[in-house]
Amino acid sequence: MSGKKTNKTKIRNALIVIGVIAVAVFIAYLLLFMPMNSMPSWMENLRTAFFGSAFYLDFENNFITDKRYMYIVKGLGVTFEVTFFAVLLGIVLGVIVALVRSSYDTLKEELKGGFGKAILFFFYKLCGVYLTVIRGTPVVVQLMIIYFVIFASSNNKILVAVLAFGINSGAYVAEIIRGGIMSVDKGQFEAGRSLGFGYVRTMAFIIIPQAFKTVLPALANEFIVLIKETSVSGYVGLQELTKGGDIIRSRTYSAFMPLIAVAVIYLVIVMFFSWLVSLLERRLKNSER
């Protein structure tokens, strides 16, 4: 491992990045906006060549004409919207399901029969069915069932997508969190209980904070998967990022530009979030070692 970066190298790296961006902006400015008459001839030639090139013409056709870039911009907005609310729904569902399943496992000894145990058992089984069904069928099929069957009378595509991806993600999040809870040493639970904490408070103060740290990479991965998964929303006609790129393709009959643009945008988003998660992970690690 490289160890801790010193402040000096951090500042140096930042300066390099800023420098590269400044040079790029300057060149772009020269090429695009500098008045013709004040331009040296080699630059003028370069500029004419650029704007006349097949690359630029293809670019213009796909993104500039008829403001087609708006398909990408609006689609990106929809993708973010769907992902954000689906993640929230997925985490809420996942935590609830994980708690129901792991508390039944630990409490079935303690609760000797009675009404409480029956209710817990019912929800335990219900959660089991939920996990089996959701993880056993493709998300596209779930999306279409929710849109065409359950919400057949409504046309709120964003709501449908949020529900479909949230419910789907919840099943995976539940198993991730349950794994995290089980990975915490049993002695931690006993220590909490022996001090006098009840089940809920032991979970909240002692088990969950430790479990969170172990599941963070897996949760982040689930989030990244979810962003990319929303690209199948086109099946119900929701115009998110992928569908936006595809609409451009169908208008211009040119596949390369819009699809590569869409791919690059996903890639940048995913790389950005991976970087954020690595920062968070490092912070959590520091607090312990």
Add this chain to the structure above:
Amino acid sequence: MSADNNVIISVTDLKKHYNDGEVKALDGVTTDIKKGEVVVVIGPSGSGKSTFLRSLNLLERPTSGTITFEGTDITSPSTDINKLRQDMGMVFQHFNLFPHLTILRNMTIAPMKLHGLSKEEAEKKAMELLERVGLKDRASAYPSQLSGGQKQRIAIVRALAMDPQVMLFDEPTSALDPEMVGEVLDVMKVLAKAGMTMVCVTHEMGFAREVATRVIFMDCGRIIEENTPEGIFDHPQNERLQSFLKKVL
């Protein structure tokens, strides 16, 4: 229960069976623990001594039998076990400190959340306890930065921070490097001298002889013999105790 109101824990015919009675971890244990007693439980592994100790605060649910603590039957389903556990401190073989919390927070979390102490009160008390075990300077450290002996001393004062009536020790020195056993036993000795009621499962026969007011020898889930340390170690009656002592002494 007993007419003797010095009795703090009373155990009657305690049984713990696994696999529908196939395995009998506890097979009818009956004993009384009085205030201020230091009871040391010894016995071969698998004799049920840890199960017995863990039953006292219901970390293990007994199959049958009763345990009363300060006159309350804690095995009855209507008892608030969380309330009772606050009065029974427990120290584990593997320390079980909370790795995500600092030493100070390890010690203040329970008094603050359960006894409603303010942060200042809880920290003041924790610092006093840390001073007693000589670890005041480690208050802001995390458990992973401590040695085994230090961890166990923290585990003891963490339990003491709740002002328990009884302290339960489950093989507190078994997971320690040999040179760290002494520092933990010293803390326990001081605690015993101060009059704390203690039940301790251990393999430290020296500690048992020196500190215990009563030694219980268990085998096959039963109490085979109980006596003063002198009685147990110098004049063992039962054959199994004699052979056990021959092996460990």
